[in-house]
Amino acid sequence: MPELLLELFSEEIPARMQARAAEDLARLVGAALAPLAPQDVQTFHGPRRLALVAQVAPGTPETRSTERGPRAGAPEQALAGFLKKHGATRDSLREEGGYLVLDRVVPAVDAATIIARELPSLLRRFPWPRSMRWGGTSTFAWVRPLRRILCVLDGAVVPFDLREGEDDGHGLASGNETEGHRFMAPGAFAVAGFDDYRAELAARHVILDAAEREALIRKDAARLAAAEGLSVVEDPGLIAEIAGLTEWPVGLMGRIDAAFMDLPPEVLRTSMRVNQRYLSLRNPDGSAAARFIVFANVVPADGGAAIVAGNERVLRARLSDARFFWDQDRRQPLEAYLPKLAEVTFHARLGSQRDRVDRLMRLAGEIAPLAGADRALAERAALLCKADLVTGMVGEFPELQGVMGRYYALAAGEDGAVANAIRDHYAPRGADDDVPAEKVAVALALADRIDTLTGFFAAGEKPTGSGDPFALRRAALGIIRIVRDNDLRLDLARFVDAEVLDFIFERLRVQLRAEGKRHDIVAAVLARGADGDLLRVLARAEAIEALLRTEDGANLRTAYARAANILRIEEKKDGRAYDAPPDPRHYREVQEQALAAALDTAEPAIDTHLASEDFVAAMTDLAALRAPLDAFFDHVTVNAPEPELRENRLYLLSRVRRAMDRIADFSKLEG
Numbered sequence: 001m002p003e004l005l006l007e008l009f010s011e012e013i014p015a016r017m018q019a020r021a022a023e024d025l026a027r028l029v030g031a032a033l034a035p036l037a038p039q040d041v042q043t044f045h046g047p048r049r050l051a052l053v054a055q056v057a058p059g060t061p062e063t064r065s066t067e068r069g070p071r072a073g074a075p076e077q078a079l080a081g082f083l084k085k086h087g088a089t090r091d092s093l094r095e096e097g098g099y100l101v102l103d104r105v106v107p108a109v110d111a112a113t114i115i116a117r118e119l120p121s122l123l124r125r126f127p128w129p130r131s132m133r134w135g136g137t138s139t140f141a142w143v144r145p146l147r148r149i150l151c152v153l154d155g156a157v158v159p160f161d162l163r164e165g166e167d168d169g170h171g172l173a174s175g176n177e178t179e180g181h182r183f184m185a186p187g188a189f190a191v192a193g194f195d196d197y198r199a200e201l202a203a204r205h206v207i208l209d210a211a212e213r214e215a216l217i218r219k220d221a222a223r224l225a226a227a228e229g230l231s232v233v234e235d236p237g238l239i240a241e242i243a244g245l246t247e248w249p250v251g252l253m254g255r256i257d258a259a260f261m262d263l264p265p266e267v268l269r270t271s272m273r274v275n276q277r278y279l280s281l282r283n284p285d286g287s288a289a290a291r292f293i294v295f296a297n298v299v300p301a302d303g304g305a306a307i308v309a310g311n312e313r314v315l316r317a318r319l320s321d322a323r324f325f326w327d328q329d330r331r332q333p334l335e336a337y338l339p340k341l342a343e344v345t346f347h348a349r350l351g352s353q354r355d356r357v358d359r360l361m362r363l364a365g366e367i368a369p370l371a372g373a374d375r376a377l378a379e380r381a382a383l384l385c386k387a388d389l390v391t392g393m394v395g396e397f398p399e400l401q402g403v404m405g406r407y408y409a410l411a412a413g414e415d416g417a418v419a420n421a422i423r424d425h426y427a428p429r430g431a432d433d434d435v436p437a438e439k440v441a442v443a444l445a446l447a448d449r450i451d452t453l454t455g456f457f458a459a460g461e462k463p464t465g466s467g468d469p470f471a472l473r474r475a476a477l478g479i480i481r482i483v484r485d486n487d488l489r490l491d492l493a494r495f496v497d498a499e500v501l502d503f504i505f506e507r508l509r510v511q512l513r514a515e516g517k518r519h520d521i522v523a524a525v526l527a528r529g530a531d532g533d534l535l536r537v538l539a540r541a542e543a544i545e546a547l548l549r550t551e552d553g554a555n556l557r558t559a560y561a562r563a564a565n566i567l568r569i570e571e572k573k574d575g576r577a578y579d580a581p582p583d584p585r586h587y588r589e590v591q592e593q594a595l596a597a598a599l600d601t602a603e604p605a606i607d608t609h610l611a612s613e614d615f616v617a618a619m620t621d622l623a624a625l626r627a628p629l630d631a632f633f634d635h636v637t638v639n640a641p642e643p644e645l646r647e648n649r650l651y652l653l654s655r656v657r658r659a660m661d662r663i664a665d666f667s668k669l670e671g
Contacts, residue, residue, distance in 0.1 A: 001039065001056060002055070003153070003194060004056050004115065004158075005053050005150065005151070006119070007150035008142075009178055010146045010147055011147065012047050013244075015241045015243075016244070018045035018046065018050075019244075021126075021128065021143070022050055023043070024126065024127055026041050028122050029041070029054070032122050036059070037057050038054040040053075040055045044208050045210055045244070046210060047244060047246065047297075048182070049178070056111050056115075057111060058111055063106045064103070065104045066102070067086060068099050068100075068101050069100040069101060069102060070082055070099070115158045115160075116159060117160075119151065120160055120161070120162055123140075128143045137168050138167050139167055140170055140172070148175065148179070149172055150175060151174040157175055159173070161173035161174070177189060178197070180200075180205060180206050181206050181297075185203075205247065207249075213249055217251070218232075220295075224251050224293055225291075228289075230281040230289045231284075233280040233282055238279065242279075242295050245295075246297040247297060248299070249297065250296045250298065250304070251294075251295050252293070252294050252307055253291055253308070254293075254311050254312045256290040256292060256315065257315075258290060260322075261288065263322060264403070265280075266403045267322050267393065268288055268319070269288070271322050277295075279294075292311075294311050322396070334387045334388065334408045334412050337387040337388070337391060338387055341387065341390060342355075347461075349459040349460075350458075357383060357386055361379045361383055363447035363451055364378040364447040366494075367447055370488075370489070371439050371486075373442065374439075377415055378440050380414070382444055384405065385405065385422045385444060385448070386405075388400075388401060388404045388405035391404060401426065402422055402423045406423035407419075417439075420440070423441075427445065428481055428482075435482045435485045435486065436482065445478070446482055449475040450479065450496060452475045456472055457472075457497075476503055476507040477511060479504060480511060480534065484535070489535055490534070491532040491533050492534065493532030498530060518545050521541040521544050521664070521669065522537060524541075524664040524666060524668035524669050525540050525664045527665035527668050528664055528665055541664075543618065543619045544664055546616070546619065547619040555630065556623060556626040556660075557666055559633065560656070561667070562633060563653040563656050563657055566638055566653060567650060567653055570650055578647070578651050581651065583651075586644055591635045592632065594628045595628040595632045596652065596655075598628040598629075599655055599659055601624070602621045602624055606618050606622060609621060619663070629656060638650065
């Protein structure tokens, strides 16, 4: 199959947009060139280029088809509609079997023609989050000015340009040239295919693959750190960003002025990360090291001395600012910042951050005893948990909210549990983060998320589709993780309404699906009635899942489905529900009597075990119904000709359904 190589060469692309742009390129090219069935599609991204290589079909073959039109002699209007639909003329029709038919021939089209036809419009509609126009000759927009389009198919240029009517598309046209490193190998060069392209870029100081650049950054950083007896602070996101800023990353180590080493390590790391993209280092004892690693995009002639000196000078200025905030913020206790929260709007319909603090105090106070936390400490933590939002340091580095609150609380003499809760109530921020473990922090973290969900739902700001601007799905998952990881028995229905509770449990089903578990069983459990105790719902679901893995459980579920289906059909036909108790006087078969006796034993036992939350025992009680229910269906005709027998047997099946529905709605189970 011919090899297609496409490169879009531009001014510097923001690092955060590169990976997504490469994914979009693969998706759009795959759709636009679908007739060519692209295979082995690979994409690459870097500071100045997006690239794609794929194997494509040589073209599309000629196809022939026959379209049957209206009957011969049909009204002219019907004929005109048929011709318009197919872009045909009257003289291209023939008659066959009393109908007018159109023989259509779609000629073969070579791959280059299809590529040249599809790519211009693809580039004009490319979905950059933000794009720009430049110059005054075209409305064509790109994330940064686009300079070259390389497009070759098996070594030959696929000719096309971006002109559109009178719009000249900045004069951009496809070719076979690209450029190497901006500083170390400037100038254009031609390529004939992907292997040539990749090798020639490497020879001109451009590492094409972002993953390869990341690996080099990790290796270089580890080497520099080890030489000083230090270790690198793990930061995959920063490494990916550095790989998006450099085509030929070269690691250099600098020093942090000793005068700044008494700043909190989080302040040092955040200042270096946010402002300068430096990697932080640790001493063997885990403390912050007075070193940093910066990655240049060139091989410096002087070994990096000038680059390091310049970065050390910039860092001193940055850390001087951080020092100012650190000293200024601690001049008053954290509580003194509370009045300023009244000036910060949380949401137009939910009031200020100070209003929110009042709600958090009430919630944390109610949750504290349920989480085993001291109520007074939980309320104190809630009072102070947002105060650092109006400090100078958090104003400069929002990433440090909570972290700085803890430092400032400790400096003001607050209880350690209060200080830790101020920091930890934001956790977990992501799927890989640990959840709070200290009881005061657990109470406050739950209060924060419950207030978020109830508040935004009340304000009409529910997530829609993929849109979730207030991260409510993340808040619900945070509640789930905090409760599960801490084995916390908590009735969420006490704090949220039914709509929010349903939202939380929908997130639970999504989470269980991601874990490879039976999420449908949770739906079956919840269908029997609202239960805000997440752990109880999960325990019931696990017991049902264990039952369904047994032969008795699988057969019982089949029998339930049969009983429920019979009842559904007969109730619909008769226009009534068969929910009265069966009359023992109408039992005619021994299997009816045996099933009724089994229910007499199972029902009270199930109720007893459910009340004590012994769900495994309740499943054992339920499994005991399997044999008599099977025998009933094998030997008893439900729709007997005698009306009283038919009615009584439907009552008996309804009793079976009710007994099983005590545990879960088995009709909700999938598969």
